[in-house]
Amino acid sequence: MFRYIQKEAGYLIRRMGLAGRRFKPAMNQIEGYTQTIKDAGLYPDKFVAYSGPDVKMKVSINGKKPVWVTQFCANNSLGLAVDPEVVKAAEKALQAYKSTSCSGSPALCGKIGIHEELEEEIAGFKQNRCATLFMTGWMANIAIVDAIANLLPTEVPGFRNDEDIVVFSDRLNHASIVAGLGIAKIESMMSKHIHGHVKVIQYNHNDVKDLENKIKKYIHRNEKLMVVSDAVFSMDGDIAPLPEILELAGKYRGVVVMDEAHSTGTIGKTGRGIVEHFGLSKNKVESSGSELIHMTTLSKFAAGVGGCVISNNEAFNDLMHISPYHIYTSVLPPSVAAGCLAAFRKLRKNPQLVTKLQKNSAYMRNGLKEMGFDVRGETHVIPVVLPGKTDVHLFGKELFEKHRIFVSAVYAFAASPRLRLTASAMHTKEDTDLLLSSMETVGKKFNVIG
Numbered sequence: 001m002f003r004y005i006q007k008e009a010g011y012l013i014r015r016m017g018l019a020g021r022r023f024k025p026a027m028n029q030i031e032g033y034t035q036t037i038k039d040a041g042l043y044p045d046k047f048v049a050y051s052g053p054d055v056k057m058k059v060s061i062n063g064k065k066p067v068w069v070t071q072f073c074a075n076n077s078l079g080l081a082v083d084p085e086v087v088k089a090a091e092k093a094l095q096a097y098k099s100t101s102c103s104g105s106p107a108l109c110g111k112i113g114i115h116e117e118l119e120e121e122i123a124g125f126k127q128n129r130c131a132t133l134f135m136t137g138w139m140a141n142i143a144i145v146d147a148i149a150n151l152l153p154t155e156v157p158g159f160r161n162d163e164d165i166v167v168f169s170d171r172l173n174h175a176s177i178v179a180g181l182g183i184a185k186i187e188s189m190m191s192k193h194i195h196g197h198v199k200v201i202q203y204n205h206n207d208v209k210d211l212e213n214k215i216k217k218y219i220h221r222n223e224k225l226m227v228v229s230d231a232v233f234s235m236d237g238d239i240a241p242l243p244e245i246l247e248l249a250g251k252y253r254g255v256v257v258m259d260e261a262h263s264t265g266t267i268g269k270t271g272r273g274i275v276e277h278f279g280l281s282k283n284k285v286e287s288s289g290s291e292l293i294h295m296t297t298l299s300k301f302a303a304g305v306g307g308c309v310i311s312n313n314e315a316f317n318d319l320m321h322i323s324p325y326h327i328y329t330s331v332l333p334p335s336v337a338a339g340c341l342a343a344f345r346k347l348r349k350n351p352q353l354v355t356k357l358q359k360n361s362a363y364m365r366n367g368l369k370e371m372g373f374d375v376r377g378e379t380h381v382i383p384v385v386l387p388g389k390t391d392v393h394l395f396g397k398e399l400f401e402k403h404r405i406f407v408s409a410v411y412a413f414a415a416s417p418r419l420r421l422t423a424s425a426m427h428t429k430e431d432t433d434l435l436l437s438s439m440e441t442v443g444k445k446f447n448v449i450g
């Protein structure tokens with residue numbers, strides 16, 4: 001007995017010794033990693049605003065004294081987040097419900113009348129039958145991908161999910177789509193109730209030929225097909241070729257998912273998004289054979305925060321209602337939902353806001369191009385790519401500190417280095433001229449333009 005205890009104790013001591021030698025505290029690695037990011041000058045500046053996302057904003061950078069700047073980086077593309085009518089609607093809801101929160105998930109006690117009105121308003125605006133709200137666009141994207149790939153990881157008596165699916169995803173899709181695809185693959189591996197496999201294939205950005213070749217290569221009989229893409233790409237400002245995607249996916253009766261975070265309220269004559277932009281009739285979409293699902297955020301033109309999944313398919317909408325990303329989280333507070341509702345209604349009654357945004361975008365784009373900047377895309381999201389050796393971070397800082405112009409300098413994590421500018425319907429010609437003259441001065445100083 002004693003020998004047995006001695007042996008076991010020896011084993012334990014050896015294990016503890018090994019553990020001490022072999023396993024480093026996880027936090028050490030994290031410290032090392034973040035420090036390396038900082039040392040490489042890749043850690044983003046910290047901006048804190050002391051006013052709303054209006055044209056003029058009071059902003060502090062890295063803890064310094066706040067200053068007033070002219071802003072070309074917010075997603076408040078129609079100005080509705082600072083519109084007095086929208087702000088009033090949010091205030092009124094706060095008073096009507098005498099509450100700052102709904103204190104529950106929609107499956108429990110959280111859903112209120114305004115949520116239903118907002119879902120109806122958004123479905124109507126997007127000329128679809130159904131809509132389901134989510135806490136963020138990020139979660140809405142994950143919910144869509146998860147549901148189409150796996151249905152839900154819930155055992156349903158008498159139902160077996162054993163179909164394989166191949167998902168084709170644009171190489172430059174938003175991080176939330178990428179996260180959704182990762183989760184969908186893991187769910188299918190982990191859940192006892194999912195027997196089908198999820199395969200994810202990336203295709204080259206907006207490259208219809210590459211998509212077609214990959215569909216031919218990877219889709220076999222009896223596999224489901226989904227194509228997912230940003231409608232307006234958040235860092236590139238260009239537009240997905242929806243008509244061609246619908247046609248390709250339609251041959252396989254596939255699902256096409258359009259992330260309309262940056263396209264609702266901004267493209268199409270009245271801001272209805274990518275379908276209106278391409279002049280696609282309901283018939284045309286339906287006759288393609290594809291099922292089209294839209295996601296839109298409420299955090300861009302719509303003056304709030306939240307996500308919404310929109311479709312013509314009631315069964316799919318019912319599935320969204322029982323998605324874990326809908327059930328196991330809260331709902332939008334009354335004031336936020338009411339603000340978003342007012343924003344959609346205001347847009348519906350004032351399509352001239354979209355015309356103004358599109359005119360402002362074209363004026364800004366053309367001005368920058370004429371000066372010799374490398375301007376990409378075609379929408380209100382205006383990326384300016386600087387030549388290889390130019391320090392994008394310093395360029396952005398110079399604009400901020402010397403010219404009081406606030407643009408997003410993207411130099412780490414998201415995309416290849418660039419300045420990301422956004423136009424808004426709020427900007428006057430004088431605002432944009434101020435941006436253009438500042439860009440010219442800084443562009444010359446940094447030898448980006450002649």
Ligand SMILES: Cc1ncc(COP(=O)(O)O)c(C=O)c1O
Nearest residue numbers: 136137138174234261297299306
């Ligand atoms: C293309 C795209 N999709 C989804 C999202 C996520 O939206 P939300 O901010 O509502 O989570 C964003 C936000 O930046 C986005 O740009």
